Amino acid sequence: MARALLYDYFRSSAAYRVRIALNLKGIDYDQRQVNLAKGGQKEASYRALNPQGLVPMLEIDGHRLTQSLSIMVYLDQKFPEPRLMPADAADGAHVRAMALTVACDIHPLNNLRVLKYLRGELGVSEEAKDEWYRHWVAEGLAALEEMAKPHAGAFLFGDAPTIADICLVPQLYNARRFSVPLTAYPTLRRADETASAHAAFAAAHPDRQEQ
Amino acid sequence: MARALLYDYFRSSAAYRVRIALNLKGIDYDQRQVNLAKGGQKEASYRALNPQGLVPMLEIDGHRLTQSLSIMVYLDQKFPEPRLMPADAADGAHVRAMALTVACDIHPLNNLRVLKYLRGELGVSEEAKDEWYRHWVAEGLAALEEMAKPHAGAFLFGDAPTIADICLVPQLYNARRFSVPLTAYPTLRRADETASAHAAFAAAHPDRQEQ
Numbered sequence: 062m063a064r065a066l067l068y069d070y071f072r073s074s075a076a077y078r079v080r081i082a083l084n085l086k087g088i089d090y091d092q093r094q095v096n097l098a099k100g101g102q103k104e105a106s107y108r109a110l111n112p113q114g115l116v117p118m119l120e121i122d123g124h125r126l127t128q129s130l131s132i133m134v135y136l137d138q139k140f141p142e143p144r145l146m147p148a149d150a151a152d153g154a155h156v157r158a159m160a161l162t163v164a165c166d167i168h169p170l171n172n173l174r175v176l177k178y179l180r181g182e183l184g185v186s187e188e189a190k191d192e193w194y195r196h197w198v199a200e201g202l203a204a205l206e207e208m209a210k211p212h213a214g215a216f217l218f219g220d221a222p223t224i225a226d227i228c229l230v231p232q233l234y235n236a237r238r239f240s241v242p243l244t245a246y247p248t249l250r251r252a253d254e255t256a257s258a259h260a261a262f263a264a265a266h267p268d269r270q271e272q
Numbered sequence: 273m274a275r276a277l278l279y280d281y282f283r284s285s286a287a288y289r290v291r292i293a294l295n296l297k298g299i300d301y302d303q304r305q306v307n308l309a310k311g312g313q314k315e316a317s318y319r320a321l322n323p324q325g326l327v328p329m330l331e332i333d334g335h336r337l338t339q340s341l342s343i344m345v346y347l348d349q350k351f352p353e354p355r356l357m358p359a360d361a362a363d364g365a366h367v368r369a370m371a372l373t374v375a376c377d378i379h380p381l382n383n384l385r386v387l388k389y390l391r392g393e394l395g396v397s398e399e400a401k402d403e404w405y406r407h408w409v410a411e412g413l414a415a416l417e418e419m420a421k422p423h424a425g426a427f428l429f430g431d432a433p434t435i436a437d438i439c440l441v442p443q444l445y446n447a448r449r450f451s452v453p454l455t456a457y458p459t460l461r462r463a464d465e466t467a468s469a470h471a472a473f474a475a476a477h478p479d480r481q482e483q
Contacts, residue, residue, distance in 0.1 A: 112418030113373065124362045127419075128376070131368035138361040150349040151335045157342035161375075162324065165339070169380035183396055183404070193394070207323030208338075 065090035068111070068118040070097045071270035074168055074231035075129040076117035080265035081227045082133045083119075086140045090119075094271055097173055130164055133224050145224050156218050159208055159225035163232045167201035170194075171235065191239060198232070198241050205229070206246040213248045215255040222256060230256050234267065276301035279322070279329040281308045282481035285379055285442035286340040287328035291476035292438045293344045294330075297351045301330075305482055308384055341375055344435050356435050367429050370419055370436035374443045378412035381405075382446065402450060409443070409452050416440070417457040424459045426466040433467060441467050445478065 065083065069076045069092045083090050095101040095116050102114040111118045111127060119126045122139065126132045137145045146153050169175070171194050179185040179193060214220040217229060233253050236243065243250055256262045263269070276294065280287045280303045294301050306312040306327050313325040322329045322338060330337045333350065337343045348356045357364050380386070382405050390396040390404060425431040428440060444464050447454065454461055467473045474480070 113377070113415035115377070115415075122362070124365070126362075126365050126369065128369040128372040130376075131365050131372055134368060135361055135365040138364070150346055151333070151337075153349070154335070154337050154342050154346040157345060158337065158339040161339040161342055164372075165341075165376050165380050166324070166326070169376050170386065175381065178404070178407070179394075182407075183390075183394070183400060185394055185396075189394060193389070196389070196393075204324035 063120075063123075066120040067092050068095050068107070068116050068120075069093065069270070070095050070101075070116045071267040071272050073097060073116050074172070074235055075115070075164075077231035077234070077265055077267065078129045078227045079117045079119060079132050080270075081230065081262050082136050082145060082224075084261035084264050085143060085145065085222060085227075086136055088121075088136070088140060090121075092271065130160065130224070133227065143221065145222070145227065147218065147223070152212075152218070155208075155212065156223045156225050159205060159217055160223075160228040162201055162205050162208065163225075163228035166204070167198055167232055168228075170197040194239050195241050198236050198239070202232075202236070202241075202243070202246050202249060206248050209248045209252070213252060215251070217248070217252045222259065222262075226252055226256050226262075229253060230262055274331075274334075277331040278303050279306050279318070279327050279331075280304065280481070281306050281312075281327045282478045282483050284308060284327050285383070285446055286326070286375075288442035288445070288476055288478065289340040289435075289438050290328045290330060290343050291481075292441065292473050293347050293356060293435075295472035295475050296354060296356065296433060296438075297347055299332075299347070299351060301332075303482065341371065341435070344438065354432065356433070356438065358429065358434070363423075363429070366419075366423065367434045367436050370416060370428055371434075371439045373412055373416050373419065374436075374439035377415070378409055378443055379439075379446075381408040405450050406452050409447050409450070413443075413447070413452075413454075413457050413460060417459050420459045420463070424463060426462070428459070428463045433470065433473075437463055437467050437473075440464060441473055 065088055067090050108114050119132050133145055146156055179190045209217045212218050216222050217225040230253055276299055278301050319325050330343050357367055390401045420428045423429050427433050428436040441464055
């Protein structure tokens with residue numbers, strides 16, 4: 062079977078998630094950098110493979126998969142151990158809801174294309190753009206802290222990593238770059254700390270990727 | 273077993289998705305309106321139930337579930353017929369990727385709280401706000417059209433409704449409210465037309481809800 066190939070960008074939160082998931086599953090993969098800062102996602106050669114022009118995209122088992130959350134579910138189905146989601150339906154729903162709080166309610170408002178539109182087309186000041194960033198992060202993390210509290214252990218759900226942690230870690234990495242205060246989220250910080258010490262998460266860190 | 277209870281808002285795209293899914297599964301449910309336009313989601317009584325203060329929230333089987341996509345997966349696990357996602361892993365990944373293109377790449381940029389922030393905190397003009405709306409919808413729908421083409425039938429994937437259609441229909445309803453041109457997306461319009469004629473989708477339409 063061909064090795065998996067990840068179309069990646071070191072600083073993309075969504076690509077970072079998939080790197081973590083692949084590492085947790087122990088799947089070997091090659092990486093091809095799509096430089097979002099230089100518009101690599103808009104090049105015809107990439108658009109031909111991925112009409113949406115976003116990263117990540119994963120070539121695996123003869124398929125071309127997009128959307129980080131969808132990719133993670135695929136990996137969980139095809140490579141069941143270790144599980145990234147609890148087997149119980151209600152526990153699974155809780156973990157997915159936490160992951161989606163990051164993936165739908167925080168990250169889409171703060172990615173590069175959106176921040177560029179604010180500065181460019183809307184002519185928003187650098188300061189107001191950063192405030193926008195912090196506003197949505199703070200709102201989302203506050204909700205996530207409340208959601209996580211009742212069932213958190215060393216990770217966001219119990220003591221093993223799930224897709225919720227996989228979404229959390231890149232979001233907090235990103236939040237720190239924008240100097241978002243994180244003191245109000247002790248449950249999230251504990252999970253982030255546990256995860257950061259985990260080899261699969263550590264190897265996926267942006268500082269350890271080709272840049 | 274207690275009847276399911278949906279915390280709902282007629283014009284919320286995410287709540288609209290869950291109404292469609294419940295109808296497709298034939299699950300009876302009560303509805304409680306949380307008036308987002310009047311800030312009902314910020315009231316302490318609702319925040320106590322749902323710290324994130326978003327709709328939808330579904331009370332079912334003794335659980336309180338949030339995030340529309342997570343709720344739909346739960347429903348598919350507990351009430352398997354009719355399936356909302358293909359059983360095959362790669363087909364499932366494709367359908368999820370289409371659903372997430374709406375749920376992560378279009379909808380979060382266009383919901384009420386974001387449009388309010390643009391007009392209020394950022395002081396963006398009504399015109400520029402509408403242009404922002406149309407920009408992200410057009411970008412997302414163009415990608416979705418390309419993704420859908422190869423495997424679409426009467427619906428976005430073959431001839432039965434999936435979570436991709438469940439995400440599409442509320443997004444197109446919303447797009448029409450903002451006069452987004454839809455002529456460039458024949459595959460999406462065909463699926464939307466098929467779905468709109470389906471009783472489960474029709475009964476979930478905002479015009480048929482308490483307002």
